[in-house]
Amino acid sequence: MPMDLSAQIDRLRTPGYRRSVLLRRLAAAALVLAAALHVLLSAARADPLTLTFARDVAPGTTLTADDVVLARLPAQAVPRGALSDPALAEGQVLAAAAAEGEVVTSVRLVGPDLAAALTAGAAEGEEFSMVPVPLAEPGIIPMLHHGAVVDVVGQGPRTVASGGRVVTVADEGTALVLLRQPEALAVAAAALSEPLTLVLSKRSTPFSIP
Known part of the structure; x- marks a missing residue:
């Protein structure tokens, strides 16, 4: 390989037909390389x-x-x-x-697009709201995950709302739950006067998970 390189250098130094051919080959190779780089860069810039x-x-x-x-x-x-x-x-x-x-x-x-995705299977015309639920038993938090089906339970115990979807859970022990509008209002009212907790539910629900 060193001998070949030395020979090529000698050809470049010596005027004549061989040097012309070598220069043309080097120019052609440089053009091909530049074209390939241009295509790659153009494709990268085209990506959104x-x-x-x-x-x-x-x-x-x-x-x-x-x-x-x-x-x-x-x-x-x-x-x-x-x-x-x-x-x-x-x-x-x-x-x-x-x-x-x-x-x-x-x-x-958290927003309207998420709510629409979670309620994609609901009956047409039903209205839903996200309501924060302060948890009386924060120990349940590790078992809650986005999209989990839950019932909201108050004192008694009594079921305040059923078939909700957990949207997210904050570190301070409050879960954001998506519920049908009437049940969301009932949960918001109950939260003002009694401790609430969430119970993981196995019942089927028309909501879908994105």
């Missing part, structure tokens, strides 16, 4: 900018600019509802735990 999580984020976290980052991803890897503007995520509450690199979508954040 998509908001992703910059680090692992716990459920119930209010997102800040440090929690998200824009990244270029292939269009086929970007799910429906993906966000592309950090301002749309900042200040929003994360419903379920997220890992670094995951795409930020509207259904991962």
